[in-house]
Amino acid sequence: MPFVQGLAQSVQSWLRANPSPRHRPVTGIVQRKVVINQKGGVGKTAVAAGVAQALAEDGMRVLLVDYDPQGHLSDQLGVEQLPPGTDSLVLHMCGEGKGQLKDLVVTIESPRFEKRLHVLPACPDGFLLDAKIAVARMRNKEAALERALQPLEKDFDAIVIDCPPSLGMATDAAIYYGRRRQGEAEGISGMVIPVLAEDSSATAYAMLADQVESLRDDLGLEIEYLGLVVNLYDSRRGVVATSSLREWRNLGDPKVLAVIGDLKEQREAVRKRMPLLEHAPHCDQSTGMRAIARQIS
Ligand SMILES: Nc1ncnc2c1ncn2[C@@H]1O[C@H](COP(=O)(O)OP(=O)(O)OP(=O)(O)O)[C@@H](O)[C@H]1O
């Protein structure tokens, strides 16, 4: 191959691997992605982490909020959870913050993200969050997460919330946080819902949709479904998997942002306590996470 042709090919492949940051309209409003489903084990944490990494790789300053007291997200990224009784998002949401929330934020040290990927770690006190919000003397309880995170918003382009598998007050506060704000474009902030291609996932989705509907009606909010991620998909599971996938696609709104297979790299990254996009930047799942991020930013 002539030298010039070889050079051109190398440049092309480098450009493909290192796309220039896309132009985004400057609205001054932080993008908020709420990764949510009360059904457990569907991939909320995997999708929240993967999408946040893809956004950070693409040039955005991203805060990943480990909003699940199980702390899986913190653990998987090698970040210490906050000890019970110490300052945490939970205390800030209940108006009992001891210091500044930004002091609890941990930066993921990886050359790939150039200090743009950050985590607000979980705290086991979150297991009591629903009860604490219920008894706290505060107005507009659904706004508890928004009030707590507001001081951090100016430091980030996107905030991604990894929700717990529950449908209580804390989840309402997350849905509220993702509502469309005045002056905000469509398709940027809202809910990303990982689902499985099986019937119990459809039942769980219907319950979540009911909850969202009540919040919309009761509080007059604009709450957007950014889309579904059909996760852990394996067509070898037969007609239940293939027909469920068809039904998810037939919904149309919310649209299916991606179909992600049951892939080994995800489990490897968790075991290594390393970001997926650093562990296996070119695997199908990393490519899928970038595709999701592109559609919602
Ligand atoms: N596409 C995938 N391929 C292989 N393993 C996956 C994939 N997505 C998630 N997993 C693994 O499946 C398990 C459950 O995923 P994850 O923790 O993201 O679900 P979750 O909805 O956050 O669960 P929980 O409701 O407990 O918070 C984890 O071990 C995760 O690493």
Ligand SMILES: [Mg+2]
């Ligand atoms: Mg999780």
